[in-house]
Amino acid sequence: MNETLTDKQCPNCNSYLYYIEYDTEIPYEGKITIKTYTCKTCYYKNVSIQRHEREKPKVMLLRITGKNDLKTIIYRSPDAYIKIPEIDAEISPGIASNGYITTAEGIITSIKEKLSLMGNNKETKVLEERINNILKSNSEEITIIIDDDSGKSKINSSKAKVIEKPI
Ligand SMILES: [Zn+2]
Incomplete structure (x- = not known):
């Protein structure tokens, strides 16, 4: 160096x-x-x-229907957007964001933590409660969507759907 x-x-x-x-x-x-x-x-x-190694841009979807899905290992690349439409959540790639390995549960928990930073109004409280119930008892099914132009992100589950994006 x-x-x-x-x-x-x-x-x-x-x-x-x-x-x-x-x-x-x-x-x-x-x-x-x-x-x-x-x-x-x-x-x-x-x-x-x-x-130096690029892959095709892709969108990956993982439907969370049971406790086991929460344990799915996910690699999120620095370019990836994460969306969970059912709870209206989105994590954008930050300016200096790094890639990291997490689980579906880890992603949902980090959304919950961000929510608690947004204040204590009624709407965030209701959403926080919904997220708690999803984590505890699968009270509703949600979809984790990873939109990654670098194509490097990975969802370690045979249930995950991968769609190649048109360039
Ligand atoms: Zn200086």
Whole structure:
């Protein structure tokens, strides 16, 4: 890993930024290059990941109909949108979001946690209760939809439907 001083300036303090490039290989994503601009004065950092292996854009659907479905292992790539239409939930890929491995239950729980940050009104309370019941007793069936233009996300279940997106 070597550092080079660039002519780009830090957005915070205008010092010149250093550039670091690092190649590595990670599960699910394959070969990647991590590109970092860093400021040695204020510790500003800008990290971007370049992938070298792409797959076809796809949409994956997993219908949650029973407790076992909640345990399904899911890899969410940094580019993936997650939607659960029945509870009107969507998780967008953040600016610097990383890929991660989780379960269907983990995704639903993270939606519930986001909900509790949105305040304490009646609607969020009702929705929170619905999500609790889905997690506890499968009170209703929901669909987890993963929309991923990088095609890297995976749902580890034979029940999952995969639809290739037209490019
Ligand atoms: Zn700086």
